[in-house]
Amino acid sequence: xxxxxxxxxxxxxxxxxxxxxxxxxxxxxxxxxxxxxxxxxxxxxxxxxxxxxxxxxxxxxxxxxxxxxxxxxxxxxxxxxxxxxxxxxxxxxxxxxxxxxxxxxxxxxxxxxxxxxxxxxxxxxxxxxxxxxxxxxxxxxxxxxxxxxxxxxxxxxxxxxxxxxxxxxxxxxxxxxxxxxxxxxxxxxxxxxxxxxxxxxxxxxxxxxxxxxxxxxxxxxxxxxxxxxxxxxxxxxxxxxxxxxxxxxxxxxxxxxxxxxxxxxxxxxxxxxxxxxxxxxxxxxxxxxxxxxxxxxxxxxxxxxxxxxxxxxxxxxxxxxxxxxxxxxxxxxxxxxxxxxxxxxxxxxxxxxxxxxxxxxxxxxxxxxxxxxxxxxxxxxxxxxxxxxxxxxxxxxxxxxxxxxxxxxxxxxxxxxxxxxxxxx
Amino acid sequence: xxxxxxxxxxxxxxxxxxxxxxxxxxxxxxxxxxxxxxxxxxxxxxxxxxxxxxxxxxxxxxxxxxxxxxxxxxxxxxxxxxxxxxxxxxxxxxxxxxxxxxxxxxxxxxxxxxxxxxxxxxxxxxxxxxxxxxxxxxxxxxxxxxxxxxxxxxxxxxxxxxxxxxxxxxxxxxxxxxxxxx
Ligand SMILES: [Zn+2]
Ligand SMILES: [Zn+2]
Numbered sequence: 001x002x003x004x005x006x007x008x009x010x011x012x013x014x015x016x017x018x019x020x021x022x023x024x025x026x027x028x029x030x031x032x033x034x035x036x037x038x039x040x041x042x043x044x045x046x047x048x049x050x051x052x053x054x055x056x057x058x059x060x061x062x063x064x065x066x067x068x069x070x071x072x073x074x075x076x077x078x079x080x081x082x083x084x085x086x087x088x089x090x091x092x093x094x095x096x097x098x099x100x101x102x103x104x105x106x107x108x109x110x111x112x113x114x115x116x117x118x119x120x121x122x123x124x125x126x127x128x129x130x131x132x133x134x135x136x137x138x139x140x141x142x143x144x145x146x147x148x149x150x151x152x153x154x155x156x157x158x159x160x161x162x163x164x165x166x167x168x169x170x171x172x173x174x175x176x177x178x179x180x181x182x183x184x185x186x187x188x189x190x191x192x193x194x195x196x197x198x199x200x201x202x203x204x205x206x207x208x209x210x211x212x213x214x215x216x217x218x219x220x221x222x223x224x225x226x227x228x229x230x231x232x233x234x235x236x237x238x239x240x241x242x243x244x245x246x247x248x249x250x251x252x253x254x255x256x257x258x259x260x261x262x263x264x265x266x267x268x269x270x271x272x273x274x275x276x277x278x279x280x281x282x283x284x285x286x287x288x289x290x291x292x293x294x295x296x297x298x299x300x301x302x303x304x305x306x307x308x309x310x311x312x313x314x315x316x317x318x319x320x321x322x323x324x325x326x327x328x329x330x331x332x333x334x335x336x337x338x339x340x341x342x343x344x345x346x347x348x349x350x351x352x353x354x355x356x357x358x359x360x361x362x363x364x365x366x367x368x369x370x371x372x373x374x375x376x377x378x379x380x381x382x383x384x385x386x387x388x389x390x391x392x393x394x395x396x397x398x399x400x401x402x403x404x405x406x407x408x409x410x411x412x413x414x415x416x417x418x419x420x421x422x423x424x425x
Numbered sequence: 426x427x428x429x430x431x432x433x434x435x436x437x438x439x440x441x442x443x444x445x446x447x448x449x450x451x452x453x454x455x456x457x458x459x460x461x462x463x464x465x466x467x468x469x470x471x472x473x474x475x476x477x478x479x480x481x482x483x484x485x486x487x488x489x490x491x492x493x494x495x496x497x498x499x500x501x502x503x504x505x506x507x508x509x510x511x512x513x514x515x516x517x518x519x520x521x522x523x524x525x526x527x528x529x530x531x532x533x534x535x536x537x538x539x540x541x542x543x544x545x546x547x548x549x550x551x552x553x554x555x556x557x558x559x560x561x562x563x564x565x566x567x568x569x570x571x572x573x574x575x576x577x578x579x580x581x582x583x584x585x586x587x588x589x590x591x592x593x594x595x596x597x598x599x600x601x602x603x604x605x606x607x
Contacts, residue, residue: 030568065567066547071577198564198575217574 025084027062028220031208034060034069036080060084060222072220087221089211097172104170262290265297265324265385267415270352270360274423275377278369280316282362283379283419289324289357293408295385297322299363302380302414309416311380312371316364318350327357365419373424380416387411440601445591448599450485454493459483459509463590466598468513475502480509480526484583484590489513489530494520494538508544512583517548527579531567545579 025034036058045051057076061068069084070076077084089095199217206213209223234241270284289295299317352360367377386408438452441460446452450464454472458464461482468485470477474495485491491513493505508526513519517530520537525544530536534548537555542548546560549567560566565574594600 029574030572065549065572065574066565066576066580067574068577198573202572 024225025060025222026225027065027067028209028214028223029067029205029217030062030065031223032062032064033225034062034222037061037068038080039076041076067220069222072218074221084222086224087212091211094175101170101172104168263387264411264413265289265295265383267383267417269417269419272420275367275420277367277371277373277375277377277422280364280366283365284352284360284362285417286352286358286360287322287324290327291388292326293386293388294326295324297324297383297385300382300384300412302382309378309380311378311416312375313365313367313377313379313419315379315381316366317381318361318363320347320350322351322359322361324359325354325357367422371422373422375422377419377422378416379419380414382412382414384410384412438601443591445594446601447594448601450601452601461587461591463587463594465489465590465594472505475504477505477507479507480511482509482583482587483507483511483513484587485513486515486517488516490518490520492518492520493522496522496538510582512580514550525562527582529580545576547576547580 026032027034037060038056038058040054041057042052043055045053055078057078058080059069059074059076061070201214201217201220205220206215209221212219212221214220232241266288268286268288270286273281273283275281287297298321299319301315301317302311346354350361352362354360363379363381365377365379371377387410388408437454438446438456438458440446440458441462443460444458444462444464446458446462446464447466447468449466451467451469451471453470455476456470456472457476457478459479459481462479462485463483464470464485465487467487468489469491470479470485471490471492473493475493477491477493479485479491491505491507495501495503503522505522507524508528510527511524512529514530514532514534516533518535519530521541522538523541525542525546527545528542529547531548531550531552533551535553535555536542536548537553539557540554541559543560543562543564545563547565547567548554549565551569552566552571554560554566561575563576563579565576566572567574
């Protein structure tokens, strides 16, 4: 049905409709967007048949599955913007008849209602005007030009109304049905014939064009791009926009300041080692400071484990505070530490290494004695660190004195780490 | 830069005069590379279970692995023959005994030793094949459901790209010098 495929910017509340232009088509085999390709062909010249000239022609091809309009024998076009047409729906006539009949019924019903109300002031003509307002007819001159077929039945019946004062009766033949005995039997070879999957459309491909439901690959025909819709999504807690509908993926603004990875120190496993259940294991983790401030981290035991995750080891956390230096963009390119800060004294039994904004440290854990070899070992702890938000960025942008550090807020993070599996004995 | 230069010493490669084979490619065993072929850096060609003979105008991109590997359960030394105008896109892998001409292995496509390609076949991105079959000419397999189609034409020829690479690659990479036939 033509109307269903029409590309439009119809306002759907709460949604943003996006459609490509009417020149956009989709691959019937894999539903990717088709792209127009040019090719040079040599044809004999019109003026002088003995000479041949090269001519550019255009066809559509799928970059993904390499389906082309040439493969099904669609003739090439001479101009890039040539209109590609969709195949007519074989049921179009029936659909139009049904539409006409529906309109007729609606007209009849409204007319009868109007009659029942029996206001003598209202003649048929005003009813017809109402009908026109309600059931279409030429809304804009453009649409009537585009779809004469859609507007004809009503405008013609309206014209008839004006003349005769009544509308034309529409009759409809009931749909053809057939009994199960009349259905053609399957050929005998259906069970024995080898199926060539490259020639038969998959069910997905068939239903992709419901009006034609192609069975053979050779009958494929490009399909007009369908309208698609994007919704905006809001955070359920604070009502902030999380996803904004954008026409183009490139116009989505990346919210750098709001991504946690730029604010919260990252915990990673530094080195894996064998883990023995029931005895003390030294685990090496590393911390990365993504912020532009030095941060002080102190560890706390995680006392309130939630129901979703449970640790199966007791953890002995470092008791002293760990300082992780700020992230310095230039540090990557400087091989020796030349920052003005004095060398830090680190306890080698706690700190494995310190490099720019990364630090490696040890902690001790005792996996529960009842764990079998191969079981995952989970440890949990919490750590506290300061967070400066983007106040300093705001200050910098405003040109304020950067020396006055803003007051930090202290955040506590809960971490679960799968440190590995219990080793075989 | 100098550190990265690693001599392909354990190879007896015969490279046609106008082929471009970057030195950072790994070549092992007895390999013949035909005229106008391009082998990008970090491509790997290993003649493990027999020699590899590569035809004309093949384009072998980065991280490609071409290995002459015997079928499971078989032994011996039989060659892997690769036809002309084949394109091995980034990260594609072929292990087996035969490829025809004008085939495309798209990025990260994998073809195991049981499958052979005839001509004009396209193995789509991330499609892994290793069924005992020989793909008929112009077969296209793509998508996560391995949609199989029969294309009317063979994939477009890579001529322009080959010419471009032939000009540009020597500016940035050392090449393995072509050796004369013994
Ligand atoms: Zn397609
Ligand atoms: Zn929120």
